[in-house]
Amino acid sequence: MRISWPGCETPMDAFFERGTLTLVSDRAVAPGTPVTLDAGAASSGFSFQGKSLGSVRRPDGSFQVRVRPLNLRREHRKLLELELSR
DSSP: OOEEOTTOOSOBEEEEETTEEEEEESSOOOTTOEEEEEESOTTTOEEEEEEEEEEEEOTTSOEEEEEEESSOOHHHHHHHHHHHOO
16 A cells, blocks of 8 residues: 655555554654645545654654544554554
8 A cells, every 4th residue: 555645656655553654754744733645546545634743854864754643434544554554
């Protein structure tokens, strides 16, 4: 499953654990910032909103961004858990 910023074709590495989505992104996001993410394929995907829990710069210059999803439907949450769990 691919996760990306809206309108961005580049997928991000991501994992979903204990209700928190962790992404590797080229953007830093301040804590508390509302974010919108696209998940899945372009034709059969879904969008959802979340709130940033903060970012940490990685040695390669990218950022590890943690997001708490706010409006995930039950079936979408289960799909994230299945596809993106460690």
